[in-house]
């Protein structure tokens with residue numbers, strides 16, 4: 001099989017190809033300059049166990065990016081399958097995302113969303129310019145996982161859910177975090 005090397009990069013096709021990689025969905029929150037922020041993200045991923053690092057990236061076009069760059073803590077709320085409305089709400093630019101949303105406060109001051117499948121309270125570790133996004137690397141200070149809640153999935157530009165009974169353990173010993 002050959003993979004064509006395009007001279008003109010077809011952005012639509014590129015996005016479609018990236019959409020073949022399913023992800024979870026999270027709302028990353030922070031409190032920056034006294035302003036509460038929340039943004040739906042699928043770019044979250046695990047990065048390192050020792051030290052415990054995670055990553056996410058923010059589009060340069062995001063209105064709130066300058067505030068995110070000043071935050072000294074972030075909370076990652078991994079959404080569960082019944083939180084599509086929360087995902088949609090925090091994916092809208094400029095709207096007042098927090099009206100009517102219940103939350104608690106993490107040690108970092110960032111809002112925590114009840115009903116999430118897992119929560120990570122983090123502090124900034126590094127930030128890198130990365131094309132049209134800014135890559136945030138964060139050190140996890142505290143976390144909580146709710147194993148009985150199924151995560152919301154995002155694939156091919158759509159929400160999806162894990163079907164119970166369709167999972168299969170891999171054949172190799174799983175002492176890794178992937």
Ligand SMILES: Cc1cc2nc3c(=O)[nH]c(=O)nc-3n(C[C@H](O)[C@H](O)[C@H](O)COP(=O)(O)O)c2cc1C
Pocket residue numbers: 025038039040041042043044057058059061062063064065087088090091092093094095154
């Ligand atoms: C499922 C999903 C995943 C998203 N993932 C990201 C992401 O990883 N990074 C990002 O910058 N925007 C992502 N977005 C879009 C942002 O949520 C949206 O542009 C942001 O809330 C706008 O914030 P603003 O008010 O600062 O402009 C995603 C949206 C959806 C629906």
